[in-house]
Amino acid sequence: xxxxxxxxxxxxxxxxxxxxxxxxxxxxxxxxxxxxxxxxxxxxxxxxxxxxxxxxxxxxxxxxxxxxxxxxxxxxxxxxxxxxxxxxxxxxxxxxxxxxxxxxxxxxxxxxxxxxxxxxxxxxxxxxxxxxxxxxxxxxxxxxxxxxxxxxxxxxxxxxxxxxxxxxxxxxxxxxxxxxxxxxxxxxxxxxxxxxxxxxxxxxxxxxxxxxxxxxxxxxxxxxxxxxxxxxxxxxxxxxxxxxxxxxxxxxxxxxxxxxxxxxxxxxxxxxxxxxxxxxxxxxxxxxxxxxxxxxxxxxxxxxxxxxxxxxxxxxxxxxxxxxxxxxxxxxxxxxxxxxxxxxxxxxxxxxxxxxxxxxxxxxxxxxxxxxxxxxxxxxxxxxxxxxxxxxxxxxxxxxxxxxxxxxxxxxxxxxxxxxxxxxxxxxxxxxxxxxxxxxxxxxxxxxxxxxxxxxxxxxxxxxxxxxxxxxxxxxxxxxxxxxxxxxxxxxxxxxxxxxxxxxxxxxxxxxxxx
Numbered sequence: 001x002x003x004x005x006x007x008x009x010x011x012x013x014x015x016x017x018x019x020x021x022x023x024x025x026x027x028x029x030x031x032x033x034x035x036x037x038x039x040x041x042x043x044x045x046x047x048x049x050x051x052x053x054x055x056x057x058x059x060x061x062x063x064x065x066x067x068x069x070x071x072x073x074x075x076x077x078x079x080x081x082x083x084x085x086x087x088x089x090x091x092x093x094x095x096x097x098x099x100x101x102x103x104x105x106x107x108x109x110x111x112x113x114x115x116x117x118x119x120x121x122x123x124x125x126x127x128x129x130x131x132x133x134x135x136x137x138x139x140x141x142x143x144x145x146x147x148x149x150x151x152x153x154x155x156x157x158x159x160x161x162x163x164x165x166x167x168x169x170x171x172x173x174x175x176x177x178x179x180x181x182x183x184x185x186x187x188x189x190x191x192x193x194x195x196x197x198x199x200x201x202x203x204x205x206x207x208x209x210x211x212x213x214x215x216x217x218x219x220x221x222x223x224x225x226x227x228x229x230x231x232x233x234x235x236x237x238x239x240x241x242x243x244x245x246x247x248x249x250x251x252x253x254x255x256x257x258x259x260x261x262x263x264x265x266x267x268x269x270x271x272x273x274x275x276x277x278x279x280x281x282x283x284x285x286x287x288x289x290x291x292x293x294x295x296x297x298x299x300x301x302x303x304x305x306x307x308x309x310x311x312x313x314x315x316x317x318x319x320x321x322x323x324x325x326x327x328x329x330x331x332x333x334x335x336x337x338x339x340x341x342x343x344x345x346x347x348x349x350x351x352x353x354x355x356x357x358x359x360x361x362x363x364x365x366x367x368x369x370x371x372x373x374x375x376x377x378x379x380x381x382x383x384x385x386x387x388x389x390x391x392x393x394x395x396x397x398x399x400x401x402x403x404x405x406x407x408x409x410x411x412x413x414x415x416x417x418x419x420x421x422x423x424x425x426x427x428x429x430x431x432x433x434x435x436x437x438x439x440x441x442x443x444x445x446x447x448x449x450x451x452x453x454x455x456x457x458x459x460x461x462x463x464x465x466x467x468x469x470x471x472x473x474x475x476x477x478x479x480x481x482x483x484x485x486x487x488x489x490x491x492x493x494x495x496x497x498x499x500x501x502x503x504x505x506x507x508x509x510x511x512x513x514x515x
Contacts, residue, residue, distance in 0.1 A: 001201040006208065006299065018205060019195035028208040030232040033314040036302040037190045037197065038204040050159070050180040051081065053099075055089075055172050060136070061160030061180070062120050065151065073122055073148065073155035076104055081177050084134060088173045095141045097168050100133030101125065108146040113153075116140050120156035123147055136165055181301065182263065182283065191306045208314040209300030211266060216257035218364035220268040220292040223253055225321040225363065226406035227278055232312045241283040243307055248405060251276035256292045261285040264297035264304075280304055322363040322372070324355045326408035326509055329376055342371035354379050356409045356507040377507060382409070384492040384511035385451060391440035394453045394485040398464065401429055402508055412464060414504045424497055425477055426464040426506070428454070433462025442481040445472040449490045452476035458483040466490060468498045 001014055005025055012021055018037070022029050029035070053060045064074050083102040090098040108124035115121065115137050123145040125131040135145060136158055147153025158165060199205065213221045227233055227245055237244035255270045262284050269277045271290045280297065282305055297304060298318060307313055320339065324332040329343075330351040336343045353376035358366075366372045387395045402410030416425040436455045446452070446467050454463045454477045465476035475484025490497075491511040500506070 001199075003199055003202065004204040006206055012199070016199050017195060018192065018197050018199065021199065021205060022195070022207060028210075028231070028314060028316055030208075030230055030312070030314040032193075033208075033232050033312045034191045034193050034303065034307060035195075036206040036300075036306050037192045037199075038206075038302065039200075039202070048078075048179040048181065050182070051156075052176075052178045052180055053084075053161075053174060054176040054178070055164065055168060055174055057167055057172055058164030059161050060158060060164055062136075062156040063159045064156045065154060067151065069151040070155050072150045073106075073153065076106060076122065077155055080104065084174055085177055086174065089168050089170050090133060092169050095137065095139055097136045097138065097165055098123070098133045099136075099174055101131040103130045104132040105129060106132060106148040109149050110144060110146065112142060112144045113147070114140075114142050115145075115152070115154070118158040118162075119154050120158060121145055121147060121153040122155060123153060138165060181305075191308060191311065193311075204302075206300050206302045208316055209303050210298045210316045210318055211295040212298050212318040213295045213364070214257050214259075214293045215364050217268075217292050217294050218256070218362040220253050220256050220270070220294045221364055222321075222362045223248065223251065223268055223276070223406065224266065224278055224294045225317070225323065228315055228317075231314060231316055233315050235307050235309055235311050235313065236277075238307060238309050241281065241285060243280045243282070243304060245278040245280075246274075249274060249277045251400075251405065253292065255289060258287065258289050258291065259293040260287050261291060261293075264301055265293060266295040266297070267291035268294050319363070319367075322366045323408065324358045324372065324374055327355055328352050329355065329374065332374060336372065339367070340370070341366055344371055344373045346373050346375045348376045348378070350376070350378070352379065353377060354382050354409075356382070356411070380493055381496075381507070382492065383490060383494065383497065383506050383508045385488045385508055386491050386511040387488040388440055388486065391485050391487050394436060394439055394455070394487045397432060397436060397462070398451075398453065398487055400432060401462075401464075404508065404510060408509060410508050411505050412508060414500050414502050414506065415463065417498075417500055417502060419499075421478075422468040422471075422498065423476060423478060424466050424468075424500060428460075428462025428464055430462050436461055436485065438482065438485065440486045442475055442484055442486055445470050446475050446481075446484070446486070447489075449494055450476055450486055451488050451490060452484045452486045454479050455483055455485045466494065466497060468494070 049064045051062050084099050090100050106129050108127040117139050119137045121135040123133045123135045125133055127146045235243050236246035253268050253270050261281050265281050267279050269275050270292045333343045355374045355376045357375040359373045360366050399405040402412050404410035412426040415427040438455050448469050451466050452475045454460045458479050463477045467476040
């Protein structure tokens with residue numbers, strides 16, 4: 001049976017499941033994500049009300065007449081609009097532009113009617129259905145167009161591209177006609193997470209979303225990349241006009257490129273309430289300086305239209321993110337060589353050393369400069385942390401302070417270290433620590449290798465510490481248990497940390513992070 005997957009028509013065995021087709025076609029898909037299932041093209045197009053008529057000099061947008069009187073004409077258009085593709089402009093006058101002819105089953109009348117600028121008419125020239133033309137009116141007129149006995153032959157109106165319409169001559173031609181898919185046209189689409197769902201003839205399946213980046217927004221584009229984990233992204237909020245992704249809300253981002261927020265545009269809020277939030281638009285919205293444009297959807301808007309809050313979407317960039325942190329030097333060299341970027345190494349040159357810093361930091365800047373400098377450390381010098389689940393504010397604070405919110409490797413600086421005390425304390429941020437309520441306080445004792453944060457119960461809120469021996473009285477920052485929030489355990493070798501001096505930087509990563 002014939003189906004479509006991600007826009008490509010394929011022949012699959014009867015009773016194939018979604019899983020079967022994904023495996024057979026190797027379609028991009030991350031487990032746990034939703035897919036979009038559409039019963040078929042006609043099922044989708046029955047809700048479409050706008051079409052783009054492409055010509056060699058530009059495009060014209062028409063909107064169908066939704067009245068009951070126009071329905072017979074609209075049905076003919078939906079069934080036969082592709083017949084007008086590759087036809088020449090038959091004639092162009094100061095009043096009208098005609099495209100055709102095609103053959104229809106319509107019957108003509110000889111009545112004269114008043115027409116207005118922007119009307120789109122099906123006309124049976126010479127009173128013959130074998131000479132059916134599409135007429136677009138450029139100005140008001142009264143005429144006999146041999147129209148069918150429905151709605152004066154009017155089935156649509158021109159709502160865009162009037163300049164193109166004015167410029168068309170009989171030397172021009174129609175190069176394509178496309179239905180314009182909007183949020184309102186996907187009401188018969190289905191969000192599916194059960195991959196054992198059996199497909200039927202004519203079904204359309206979409207498994208992923210792809211986007212292109214805005215090269216004029218390097219900082220905010222990297223912010224968007226940071227929200228994508230294992231090639232998927234989680235929906236935080238959905239409305240008729242946009243999807244919202246809020247996991248990095250509150251991170252201050254600059255105003256970069258600002259454009260019209262048309263359907264499919266991706267933006268990052270750069271000012272005001274909600275700064276740092278990412279948006280993908282289902283419908284057009286007005287231009288605002290408070291939203292930096294970071295990209296545009298290329299394929300898979302069908303998934304954007306049906307996604308709901310807390311669902312995951314498989315998403316891929318047309319341009320690879322050049323995030324080298326937590327990769328080995330040899331892995332980075334291979335990645336960079338494939339995109340024609342020179343890899344320059346500062347310091348440790350071992351192939352298996354782990355990269356902890358890169359300059360430039362942002363993908364777009366790396367591509368523009370054509371080179372990147374990396375700094376690496378021995379694998380055993382990278383501090384790996386397994387974070388707890390029951391101290392979300394404190395874990396977020398640590399990730400924000402260290403840089404782990406947006407990068408696979410972060411860094412913290414030693415604030416206090418005294419030999420024999422069996423703890424090391426790292427610098428905090430009093431401003432960011434204001435919301436550190438008590439959570440996951442130690443009960444009986446603090447275990448060797450646990451990492452903790454001083455909460456608001458102490459004037460030293462925000463300090464980060466690691467304890468190198470069990471202790472039944474004080475936490476990793478030498479505070480009481482009530483003033484201590486445990487955020488995780490060091491899973492790497494941490495004995496050397498106890499010997500560090502004040503001011504030394506320690507590089508950290510998440511132990512369950514997949515590079």
